[in-house]
Amino acid sequence: MNHLQISDLTVAYRVGGHTVPAVRGVDLTVPAGGKLGVAGESGCGKSTVALAVLRLLPANATVTGRVLLDGEDVLTMRWGRLRAVRWAGASIVFQGAMHSLNAVHRVGDQITEPILLHGKGAITPAVAERRAGDLLEQVGLPAHQAAAYPHELSGGQRQRVMIAMALACEPRLIIADEPTTALDVMIQAQILRLIDGLVTEHGIALMMISHDLSVLADTCDRLAVMYAGRVVEEGPARTVFATAVHPYAAALGAAFPTVGDPAARRAPRGLAGDPPDPAQLEGGCSFCPRCPRAVAECARVDPALRPAGPDRAAACILVPPGGPSPRSLRASAAEVPAAPEGRRR
Numbered sequence: 001m002n003h004l005q006i007s008d009l010t011v012a013y014r015v016g017g018h019t020v021p022a023v024r025g026v027d028l029t030v031p032a033g034g035k036l037g038v039a040g041e042s043g044c045g046k047s048t049v050a051l052a053v054l055r056l057l058p059a060n061a062t063v064t065g066r067v068l069l070d071g072e073d074v075l076t077m078r079w080g081r082l083r084a085v086r087w088a089g090a091s092i093v094f095q096g097a098m099h100s101l102n103a104v105h106r107v108g109d110q111i112t113e114p115i116l117l118h119g120k121g122a123i124t125p126a127v128a129e130r131r132a133g134d135l136l137e138q139v140g141l142p143a144h145q146a147a148a149y150p151h152e153l154s155g156g157q158r159q160r161v162m163i164a165m166a167l168a169c170e171p172r173l174i175i176a177d178e179p180t181t182a183l184d185v186m187i188q189a190q191i192l193r194l195i196d197g198l199v200t201e202h203g204i205a206l207m208m209i210s211h212d213l214s215v216l217a218d219t220c221d222r223l224a225v226m227y228a229g230r231v232v233e234e235g236p237a238r239t240v241f242a243t244a245v246h247p248y249a250a251a252l253g254a255a256f257p258t259v260g261d262p263a264a265r266r267a268p269r270g271l272a273g274d275p276p277d278p279a280q281l282e283g284g285c286s287f288c289p290r291c292p293r294a295v296a297e298c299a300r301v302d303p304a305l306r307p308a309g310p311d312r313a314a315a316c317i318l319v320p321p322g323g324p325s326p327r328s329l330r331a332s333a334a335e336v337p338a339a340p341e342g343r344r345r
């Protein structure tokens with residue numbers, strides 16, 4: 001059964017007299033215990049999708065579509081139910097834990113609070129405190145650090161506390177939105193391994209958001225690549241990373257060093273140009289102005305996501321329905337244009 005099923009999700013923000021179409025008809029699925037990576041450059045709508053899943057969007061957002069969590073539509077459920085679902089159905093780990101933790105409360109109290117409010121069964125304060133200690137140990141912190149205030153912890157330790165909070169009510173889905181952005185490289189790897197290990201151990205479904213395709217390919221089973229508010233390619237994570245069929249997904253993959261097979265190693269290459277301003281989208285494929293393979297028709301046709309092989313989908317008129325041949329995939333990998341100096345991501 002699918003734990004999360006997002007269908008035709010559209011989110012537009014009102015800014016002044018304008019509308020910013022941040023997410024445009026997105027379909028995504030995370031099966032129970034599955035791991036979906038959502039990738040794309042800054043501004044493509046990844047966080048907006050995450051916030052929509054828990055109905056945490058700001059007041060200037062208008063949402064349409066369906067977000068089913070265990071078959072219940074989050075977008076239409078009553079507030080009382082939504083509060084319970086936000087902890088026990090799905091919880092979220094944001095980037096930058098310092099902004100998400102309350103500076104004036106001890107971290108232990110911040111973990112026990114949701115356990116007392118939404119935990120399963122009859123929970124006394126003593127039980128909640130013990131559970132908070134257990135959770136801190138699960139994320140690699142000593143239980144006595146429950147007494148610490150956020151400013152007494154390092155960035156990595158604070159992010160571990162956020163993960164403990166996300167686990168507090170035994171959710172069936174964790175959304176990790178760029179969970180390592182503010183951390184140094186060594187700590188990033190530890191936190192990613194921690195999240196991966198915990199969701200695997202507890203059978204929790206994961207939706208991990210990152211601009212880094214290589215991290216997602218390492219952690220997730222499936223990968224969705226977004227561009228200008230749309231999913232442009234979706235499929236098995238390692239396949240999409242290694243041999244993307246959509247020119248944008250291929251370019252994004254080429255912007256990172258390859259992992260694994262030394263024979264397949266290549267130097268990372270940047271992608272020229274910038275994503276479009278969502279408020280200024282024109283007709284045709286939104287990647288067309290940056291696409292090395294664009295033909296005249298691309299400026300006119302805005303392609304829908306369609307099958308591109310047995311287990312993947314892509315939104316590009318140049319991708320045949322059965323998927324491209326291995327030969328054309330190799331050729332297209334060589335086409336990714338280098339970004340001019342100073343514009344590398």
Ligand SMILES: Nc1ncnc2c1ncn2[C@@H]1O[C@H](COP(=O)(O)OP(=O)(O)OP(=O)(O)O)[C@@H](O)[C@H]1O
Binds near residue numbers: 013040044
């Ligand atoms: N509260 C808001 N009001 C108006 N526009 C917004 C708001 N939040 C996001 N946007 C716009 O919506 C679009 C998508 O933003 P979003 O944050 O979802 O992208 P993202 O892919 O998560 O980017 P990043 O990786 O930088 O977080 C962007 O154009 C952004 O400027």
